[in-house]
Amino acid sequence: MTTPAAPWLFVGTIPVADFPLTLAPFTMKETQLFSGAHSCPVNRGTPALLATAFLTCTYLGSGANTSELYMLAAGDTGKGEGSRQVYQRLVEVLRELRPRGITFHYLLPDVDWHNRVLLEIEKLPERPLLVADAGYMYAAKMSGYAASYDLFTPDIGELAFLADETAPHPFYTRHFFLADEEQAEDLIVKAYVGSNAASHMLVKGKVDRYVHDGKIVETVDAPDVPVLECIGGTGDTLTGIVSGLLALGTDMQIACSTAFHINRCMGLLARPTPASSVVDLLAVFPLAVQKEMLRTKV
Amino acid sequence: MTLLSRLRSAFSGSIFSGRLSPAQDRRRAEPSANPNAEAFLTFAGTGEVVQAESILQAEGLPARVMAPPATLRTGCDMVIVTSLMHAFRAVSILKAYQLTPLQMTPVGEDLLEPVSLFQHKDFGDWLMVRAANMKITVEKASGRIVNASGGGCPDVPYLAAQLIGKNIYETDSDRKDGQTLCGYALHLAAQELRRVQKSAGG
Numbered sequence: 001m002t003t004p005a006a007p008w009l010f011v012g013t014i015p016v017a018d019f020p021l022t023l024a025p026f027t028m029k030e031t032q033l034f035s036g037a038h039s040c041p042v043n044r045g046t047p048a049l050l051a052t053a054f055l056t057c058t059y060l061g062s063g064a065n066t067s068e069l070y071m072l073a074a075g076d077t078g079k080g081e082g083s084r085q086v087y088q089r090l091v092e093v094l095r096e097l098r099p100r101g102i103t104f105h106y107l108l109p110d111v112d113w114h115n116r117v118l119l120e121i122e123k124l125p126e127r128p129l130l131v132a133d134a135g136y137m138y139a140a141k142m143s144g145y146a147a148s149y150d151l152f153t154p155d156i157g158e159l160a161f162l163a164d165e166t167a168p169h170p171f172y173t174r175h176f177f178l179a180d181e182e183q184a185e186d187l188i189v190k191a192y193v194g195s196n197a198a199s200h201m202l203v204k205g206k207v208d209r210y211v212h213d214g215k216i217v218e219t220v221d222a223p224d225v226p227v228l229e230c231i232g233g234t235g236d237t238l239t240g241i242v243s244g245l246l247a248l249g250t251d252m253q254i255a256c257s258t259a260f261h262i263n264r265c266m267g268l269l270a271r272p273t274p275a276s277s278v279v280d281l282l283a284v285f286p287l288a289v290q291k292e293m294l295r296t297k298v
Numbered sequence: 299m300t301l302l303s304r305l306r307s308a309f310s311g312s313i314f315s316g317r318l319s320p321a322q323d324r325r326r327a328e329p330s331a332n333p334n335a336e337a338f339l340t341f342a343g344t345g346e347v348v349q350a351e352s353i354l355q356a357e358g359l360p361a362r363v364m365a366p367p368a369t370l371r372t373g374c375d376m377v378i379v380t381s382l383m384h385a386f387r388a389v390s391i392l393k394a395y396q397l398t399p400l401q402m403t404p405v406g407e408d409l410l411e412p413v414s415l416f417q418h419k420d421f422g423d424w425l426m427v428r429a430a431n432m433k434i435t436v437e438k439a440s441g442r443i444v445n446a447s448g449g450g451c452p453d454v455p456y457l458a459a460q461l462i463g464k465n466i467y468e469t470d471s472d473r474k475d476g477q478t479l480c481g482y483a484l485h486l487a488a489q490e491l492r493r494v495q496k497s498a499g500g
Contacts, residue, residue, distance in 0.1 A: 015455035045455030078453020078477030079343065106452045108478065111372055134450030135480075142371070157431050157448075168375065170431035170450075171479040172365045172410040229419070230426050230435040232447035232458050274424040274435045275444035 006098055007070045008247035009128075010053065011090060011136070012046030012105030013082045019075030021085045023093060026071045028054040031279050035071055041279075044233035046073055046105045048278045049133075052240025053103075053247065055282065059289045061248045069247060070099070076108070083108035087117060094120045101129035103243040104136035105236075109169070114139040118148060129246060132198065133239040141196050142168050149198035151252070153239050156184060156205045162197055163190035181206050189214060202242060202256045204235060208264075210256040217253060220260040225267035233278035238263045261295065262288045337385040338377040338409065339392075339399040340366065345477040347376050348485065350392055350399070352473065357391050359384050363482065365410035376479060379409060413483070416490045427494065429487035432480055434461070434472075436491055438498075441466045443488075449480030457481055466492055 007025075019040060026035040028051040033042050042051035050071055057065040072090055076082025086107060094117075102121075114136070121128065131151040132140045140146050141162055154162055161170040163186075184203060191197040192214035201211040206226075210218040228234045241262050245255035265288035266281040341347050347363060354361035359380055366377045378399075380388050385402050392399060413430040424444060426435040432454070435445040443466055446458040453476060460471040472488040475481070 013452040015452065015459060044458055045452075047455075076452040077456040077475070078451060078481055079345070080452075080477075083452060106450060106455065108452055109450075135452065136450075138450055155431075155448075158450075161431075166410065168365055168368075168371050168410070169479045171376075171412050171483050173413060173430070227421060230421065230424065230433065230445045230447060232445055232455070234447070274421045274426065275437065277445075 006100035006126075007068045008053075008101045008103070008243070009070050009072060009097065009099040010046070010050055010103045010105065010243070011072045011086060011107065012049065012134075013076035013086065013107060014040050014047060014073050015045050015077060015106075016040060016075050017077050019073070019082075021074040021082075021089060023070065023072045023089060025067055025069060026050055026054065027066065042282065043277050043279050045236060046071075048233040048236040048282075049103070049105055049240040049243070051282060052237040052285070053244040055285045056241050056244025057248060059286055060245065065248060069244075070097075076106075078108070080108040080110075083110070084113070087113035091116055091120050094124065098124060098126065099128045100126075101131065101243070101246055103131040103239065104133065104140075105239070106134045107136045107139070109135045109139035109142065111139055111143045114143045115145070118143070118145055130198075131239070131243055131246065133235070138169055140198075144195075146196045146198060151200045151202065151242070151246075151256075152198040153202045153204065153235065153242070155235065156181065156187075156203065159184065159187045159191065159201075159203055163187040163194070165194040165196065184209060185216065188216065200252050200256070202238070202259070204238060208260040210253060210260070212253070218257055220257065220264065223264050223268040225264065225272070227272055227274050227276075228267045230274035231272060231276055231278065231281070234263065234267070234281070237266070237278055237281060258292060258296075261292050265291045335382040336379050336405040337382040337402055338364070338366065338379045338405055339385070339388065340370070340377050340401050340403070341397075341399055343477060344376055344479060344482065346397055347378055348473065348476055348482055349395075350378050350397055353392060353395050353397065354378065354380060354388055359388050359391070361388070363412055365412070367406070367409065376412075376482065377409070379405065412479075416487065418494065425491070425494065427487045427491045429490060430479075430483040432483040432487050434484060434487045434491055436466050436495065438495070441495060443469070446484060449483065451478035451480035453477045453481040454484065457484055461488075466495060 024035045033047045074082035074085045130149045133153040161173040167173040203209040208220040242259035269284040363376045417428040419426040432448045443461045472485040
């Protein structure tokens with residue numbers, strides 16, 4: 001395996017049964033993700049995450065940066081075979097790959113495999129930056145090692161899950177529907193008191209919150225596009241942007257803040273309806289980046 | 299204790315190997331005289347749990363999905379809880395459907411209840427229903443599913459691809475293709491959406 005020094009690794013699953021186990025760089029063109037001879041649509045899930053990270057490094061980095069992005073993924077429609085292949089391969093290649101950062105995404109939550117992976121990561125000479133979203137964030141919390149992570153990306157409901165020390169999955173979270181924006185501060189405190197939070201958190205909601213060690217450092221509430229809640233994959237695009245920025249070496253707070261703004265701007269510029277998809281949002285990604293550059297006067 | 303040593307000790311413990319302590323084994327084996335006593339059935343996968351719930355309810359037996367006891371949790375788990383009195387009948391029925399539970403165990407500790415409330419959001423021509431961490435949206439006039447969002451298990455993007463564009467009354471993909479807790483929550487949201495649409499004359 002020939003890989004660039006310290007790549008950024010994305011670990012997840014592709015929502016089709018026959019996508020083979022793949023550890024390779026990837027590219028994105030129009031509405032398709034490409035890796036070697038394989039391709040898939042980018043409309044949701046890990047493909048949407050990968051596509052957005054690729055666009056982020058393309059428009060906010062130099063062209064060469066995208067070759068440092070690697071995907072480790074396999075087809076999985078929920079039965080877990082692809083997830084297990086990915087877990088196994090990850091444990092095998094971590095020492096050789098020595099990634100500078102890892103974004104964990106849609107994987108069947110499995111505490112046993114999670115702990116094996118974390119054990120291998122702890123053995124690396126230089127600890128990579130660890131970002132966990134989706135199913136892997138659930139596994140990280142359930143394992144009791146949430147504090148080993150650098151960034152979690154929960155929505156308000158998932159924040160309630162992190163705050164509930166007994167819940168093994170958001171499906172069993174107590175008082176899930178009492179979790180609203182007004183309770184966010186309380187839920188954040190509970191998640192940190194129970195050691196069920198990463199050191200940084202990007203809490204998605206009507207108001208987005210960047211949290212560091214239990215303190216809300218920054219909030220973003222505009223532009224407000226309520227229909228984004230209906231659109232599957234908008235959380236994946238947010239994690240893709242923040243991961244792309246971290247892969248470019250951006251400071252954590254700036255990466256989270258920029259990701260909030262670009263994701264919201266895509267929602268504004270695409271003029272979506274509840275029937276839109278992330279493909280519609282990604283089409284305006286370059287414009288959203290320009291708008292963000294004007295906002296920050298970069 | 300370092301993180302590494304904590305992880306090592308975790309692997310030698312019973313939680314991650316799925317074994318129970320002798321005390322837990324004794325507790326499980328004690329018969330219950332309580333007529334309201336319950337038992338839970340465990341299965342190889344969550345997809346089988348969803349099927350088992352439908353079958354048992356169709357046969358008139360009490361059956362509901364809950365989280366397994368903490369000692370048996372491995373990740374994305376759920377079990378079927380039924381009455382202890384009917385548990386053996388339930389197992390026989392399921393076997394007839396080629397669905398054999400891994401084990402039947404009397405409930406010996408409080409099991410976690412799944413989220414059972416639904417949230418509705420009206421977006422004019424569209425209606426979104428949320429169950430736990432999953433959301434599904436339909437076009438009111440046609441009943442066409444236009445989006446599915448939320449969740450973190452790998453069947454969620456797959457289910458979304460199966461459901462989007464289909465009529466909510468003409469697809470049962472949410473019931474038969476879901477494999478995880480997120481998939482099950484999406485199924486509950488879809489059922490609620492069917493109920494709401496029907497009562498609204500949609």
